[in-house]
Amino acid sequence: MTSTTGSTAPSVWEAATTWICRHGGYVNPHLCYNESRRQVSLKDIKDNDIGAAQTKNGIDEGEVLLQIPDECLLSLHSIEETAFGKSLFAAVHALLLKQDDVSDSSPSASKRAKTSEFVKEHNVKRCLYNDEQDVIIALFLAYLMERKELQSNSEHCTDDSKPWVFFRPYLDTLPTNTSNDSDTITNEYLDLLPRQWPIETIEKRLKGTSLYNRVLAEKKGLVDEYNAIKSAWERSNAYDSFPSLEYYDMMMAAVSSRGFAGLGREGVDVMIPMLDLLNHARVGAGESEGDIAAASDDETMRDCKTADVRYSRYSIECETTTEDKTDGNTLKQKDQTAEKPVARGGIKVISARHLQPGSELLMTYGAKGNASLLGRYGFCIENNVEPDGSCNDILEIQLLPGSKPVRLQRGPKSYSYLPFVEALNVFNKTTMAQSGEINAGAGDIGDETCSDQEEDDLDAFLNACDNESDEDDEVKDEAVDCYTSLAKGPILGSGADEARMKCDISAVTSLVTALEHAKSELAANELICNCSRTTSTQEQYCLILIRSEIKTLSFFLAISNALKQRLSKMSNVSSATASNSKSASEHVGRIRDVETDIVSPKYIVEVVNAFLAIRY
Numbered sequence: 282m283t284s285t286t287g288s289t290a291p292s293v294w295e296a297a298t299t300w301i302c303r304h305g306g307y308v309n310p311h312l313c314y315n316e317s318r319r320q321v322s323l324k325d326i327k328d329n330d331i332g333a334a335q336t337k338n339g340i341d342e343g344e345v346l347l348q349i350p351d352e353c354l355l356s357l358h359s360i361e362e363t364a365f366g367k368s369l370f371a372a373v374h375a376l377l378l379k380q381d382d383v384s385d386s387s388p389s390a391s392k393r394a395k396t397s398e399f400v401k402e403h404n405v406k407r408c409l410y411n412d413e414q415d416v417i418i419a420l421f422l423a424y425l426m427e428r429k430e431l432q433s434n435s436e437h438c439t440d441d442s443k444p445w446v447f448f449r450p451y452l453d454t455l456p457t458n459t460s461n462d463s464d465t466i467t468n469e470y471l472d473l474l475p476r477q478w479p480i481e482t483i484e485k486r487l488k489g490t491s492l493y494n495r496v497l498a499e500k501k502g503l504v505d506e507y508n509a510i511k512s513a514w515e516r517s518n519a520y521d522s523f524p525s526l527e528y529y530d531m532m533m534a535a536v537s538s539r540g541f542a543g544l545g546r547e548g549v550d551v552m553i554p555m556l557d558l559l560n561h562a563r564v565g566a567g568e569s570e571g572d573i574a575a576a577s578d579d580e581t582m583r584d585c586k587t588a589d590v591r592y593s594r595y596s597i598e599c600e601t602t603t604e605d606k607t608d609g610n611t612l613k614q615k616d617q618t619a620e621k622p623v624a625r626g627g628i629k630v631i632s633a634r635h636l637q638p639g640s641e642l643l644m645t646y647g648a649k650g651n652a653s654l655l656g657r658y659g660f661c662i663e664n665n666v667e668p669d670g671s672c673n674d675i676l677e678i679q680l681l682p683g684s685k686p687v688r689l690q691r692g693p694k695s696y697s698y699l700p701f702v703e704a705l706n707v708f709n710k711t712t713m714a715q716s717g718e719i720n721a722g723a724g725d726i727g728d729e730t731c732s733d734q735e736e737d738d739l740d741a742f743l744n745a746c747d748n749e750s751d752e753d754d755e756v757k758d759e760a761v762d763c764y765t766s767l768a769k770g771p772i773l774g775s776g777a778d779e780a781r782m783k784c785d786i787s788a789v790t791s792l793v794t795a796l797e798h799a800k801s802e803l804a805a806n807e808l809i810c811n812c813s814r815t816t817s818t819q820e821q822y823c824l825i826l827i828r829s830e831i832k833t834l835s836f837f838l839a840i841s842n843a844l845k846q847r848l849s850k851m852s853n854v855s856s857a858t859a860s861n862s863k864s865a866s867e868h869v870g871r872i873r874d875v876e877t878d879i880v881s882p883k884y885i886v887e888v889v890n891a892f893l894a895i896r897y
Contacts, residue, residue, distance in 0.1 A: 292316065293453045297554055300353065300450035306627065307348040311340055312642065314558060319456075321558050325639035340636040346590060347555050347630035354627065355448060355552040356545035357414060360421045363444050365521065369417050372514035376408055408509060410502025414550045415536050416510065422532035422552075423524035425452055451554040455535055473534045473659045476500045486823040489802035490830055491677045492652045499656070503533060538658045544594060544628060553628050556592060561658070562643035588645045591633045596626035650674040651826045661825040670881065671696045674826075676833045680707045680795045691836040694887040701840055701888055708788035708795075782852050785896070789845045793838060800834040803827055836885070843889045851897070 291299070294314035301308055313324050323340060340346070351358070360366035409416055428445040429452050441447045456473070475483060475492065476499040483500075487493040504526065511523050524532075536552070545551035636642070646654075650673045651661040665673045671692030679686045687703045690696050803809070808824050 293450070297450040297454055301349060301554065304350050304352045306350045306353060307345060308555065309340070309344070309346045312346060319558070320560065321555075321642045323636055323638050323640055323642065339638050339640075340632050342632055342634050344632045345629065346632055346642070347592075348595070348627060349553055349555060349630075350627040351546055351625060352627075353451070353554055354545060355418065355422070355451065355554075357417060357549045358546055359444075360417060363421075365424055365444075366417075366421055368514060368518050368521075369420055369510075371517070372510055373409075373413060373417060376509055376513045377413070379408075409506045410499070411506060411533065411537075412550075415533065415540065416506060418540065418550065418552065419533040419536045420510065420524055420529055422452075422455075422535060423528035426455075426528055426532065427524055451552070454554065454558060455539075473531075473538070475656055475659075476503065477530060477534065485807045486820060487806075487826075489799075489806050490652070490823075490826055491675075492656055492826065495652075495656065503530060534659075544592075546626070551628075553592075556590075556628065556630055556644075559590065559642055559644040561646045561654075561660075562588065588633055589636055589640075589643050590630050592628055592630040592644075594626055595629040648673050651829055652677075655822055655826055659819075659822075661822040661829075663825055665829065666692075669693065670884070672829070672833070674829045674833060676830050678799055680704060680792070689833050689837055691833050691884070693884055694891055697836070697840070697884060698888050698891055701837060702892070704837065705785075705788050705792055705841075708791040709784055779852065782848060782897075786845060786848045786852065789841050789848065793841045793845065796834050796838045796841065800831060800838070803831050803834070839882075839885045840888050843885055844892060847889060847893060851893075 292314065293316060298308040311323055312321060314321050361370055411419075425445040425448055428443075429449055432445065445452070475487060475496045478486070478496075480497075480500075483493070483496055487496060507526050507529050514523055539552060539557040540550055541553050541557075542550050544553065646658065648667060649657075651665050652674065654665075655661050667673065669692070672690060674690070676689040677686050678689060684707050687700060687707065689700045689704065806827055808820055809827055812824060
């Protein structure tokens with residue numbers, strides 16, 4: 282590398298830059314790439330490199346950083362232009378329709394297999410675990426990678442008509458997939474995502490987490506879909522070799538972690554060279570959940586406060602070629618008459634704010650939870666919270682065998698109230714069925730028996746969340762006030778339904794038991810038990826996920842215990858009287874024992890108060 286190691290051989294960044302510019306694209310000369318750290322950044326003025334001196338003032342907002350033409354984007358359009366790509370489309374199409382004919386002449390195979398909309402439109406039962414577009418792109422990348430490696434071991438080929446030669450500058454930017462001195466696949470790439478780990482490693486690192494069963498399903502699903510497509514493809518393509526499972530596994534990891542949905546021509550998914558090298562950043566990431574500042578309301582995935590870039594498609598006027606009858610020359614003219622002109626363009630990336638020399642260029646992958654980040658991208662974020670105090674981590678948990686999983690999210694009541702109600706409903710239905718007390722007065726929370734007034738109250742409470750003042754005292758003083766409010770006297774009015782309250786108390790007791798069981802399973806995870814011995818980066822990421830899910834369970838346990846106490850007080854006292862100070866004190870201590878580092882305790886009180894006000 283000239284810019285990193287000082288060698289004369291062009292770096293992968295330089296090779297990709299030359300390739301993109303040769304096909305009409307643009308790469309800002311102030312950008313550079315550190316291959317060992319896998320970071321795109323602005324050149325530092327201290328660097329002895331061309332363009333570094335001109336970077337002393339940084340890059341202004343709105344300056345073009347990258348312009349990648351469609352020719353250099355790897356999408357379904359570029360895939361179907363190749364013989365192997367056509368055979369892939371035909372195989373996937375035949376597989377989806379359970380057909381035996383896998384010939385390239387299958388009706389509209391190359392177009393119909395492009396999107397999952399075809400499957401939905403024709404009511405086709407899914408036979409692939411992953412999205413059809415992802416499968417095709419990953420298999421094509423695997424095909425290119427294998428032939429690139431074969432070419433590397435023979436004479437150098439410069440025939441751009443071969444797709445593995447044309448896309449080689451991009452393929453070289455993907456993580457190393459073979460060692461320098463052998464054809465064996467290295468652990469660096471195989472260990473990128475949890476589903477690529479051995480079963481015993483998955484068991485050790487993820488047992489008890491919401492990601493555990495999903496990873497096992499992904500691992501099996503990938504193998505099953507590969508075998509199904511390979512079998513369909515080989516029925517009509519005996520003349521060529523199908524990509525290996527190992528390379529498909531690696532390239533599916535690349536697609537899931539680097540692909541961009543809907544940014545290709547005609548809205549297809551696409552791999553975008555250079556842009557897919559940028560690392561992730563998110564507003565509030567790494568800050569304490571109690572200290573997050575207020576966020577703007579218009580934050581989006583592609584225009585985030587922390588993101589350094591904005592990107593979008595650009596298009597140019599279509600041109601068509603006609604032949605001059607007088608001298609046979611080919612002339613280019615604007616296409617005024619074509620019924621279906623081909624829209625040419627690509628992806629333009631601009632700076633979202635002023636960028637300092639030497640700073641890393643970051644983008645946002647969206648407000649994703651750590652289970653999603655680890656499963657799809659291979660990393661986690663400590664304290665993965667948004668500026669409004671909501672945690673992006675969502676714990677998907679099945680509270681009872683056969684019940685629908687609920688998605689628990691901690692944070693302000695606008696995020697945590699409905700998940701809590703859904704969790705409680707799992708047991709509310711069960712307890713009411715067992716006691717035979719299902720009636721209009723004891724219906725489950727949120728079912729159709731709720732009055733219009735209850736629904737209006739719910740909307741009022743949740744809508745008020747965005748208007749609440751955050752100008753409170755420090756967290757420590759706030760916690761005392763919030764816990765004290767849990768001990769307020771009973772709010773039960775005359776004529777309240779005792780049967781409904783009994784069911785609620787029974788349901789919340791069962792919910793506490795289920796949450797405690799889930800928490801104990803996480804606490805028994807081998808990484809938690811031996812956290813002092815955890816050394817690998819991947820195990821550190823798994824620990825972040827485990828601790829976050831324990832924190833979520835503790836948060837909803839605190840809500841459940843607080844609600845249980847309030848309901849018990851209401852059922853035992855018939856009028857509004859002073860609280861039992863001893864009972865309140867015991868409860869405050871109990872919550873503080875469990876909740877030492879969760880979201881602001883104010884959120885716990887808000888959920889409980891909202892539940893009681895709406896329910897009773």
